[in-house]
Amino acid sequence: MGVCRAFNHPRDYEEVYNDLIALGESPEPNDVDAIIGNGSWTRLTCDHCKRDVDRAVGIGSNWICFECLNVAHQQVSTVGGQIQAPPGLLEEIQEGG
Numbered sequence: 001m002g003v004c005r006a007f008n009h010p011r012d013y014e015e016v017y018n019d020l021i022a023l024g025e026s027p028e029p030n031d032v033d034a035i036i037g038n039g040s041w042t043r044l045t046c047d048h049c050k051r052d053v054d055r056a057v058g059i060g061s062n063w064i065c066f067e068c069l070n071v072a073h074q075q076v077s078t079v080g081g082q083i084q085a086p087p088g089l090l091e092e093i094q095e096g097g
């Protein structure tokens with residue numbers, strides 16, 4: 001027996017399976033979420049900003065959303081041949097933090 005958090009009652013795995021199959025080959029994520037009881041099968045959580053997103057890139061064992069990737073790209077972009085440090089990093093290093 002599984003527990004469907006959305007309805008907070010036990011559901012038989014076979015019932016959940018049959019409900020998922022009934023959605024067809026291209027189900028809407030929200031319909032899957034309603035059956036599973038959460039978005040763990042249809043959403044990715046960005047390991048940096050912790051937001052649930054539809055798309056992310058796997059880097060090692062981390063998932064990073066495109067918004068965080070864009071920020072990271074801007075931070076490591078070269079300016080005059082030098083790599084820019086993320087905001088606050090130099091201050092942390094100088095303060096020993």
Ligand SMILES: [Zn+2]
Nearest residue numbers: 046049065068
């Ligand atoms: Zn993110």
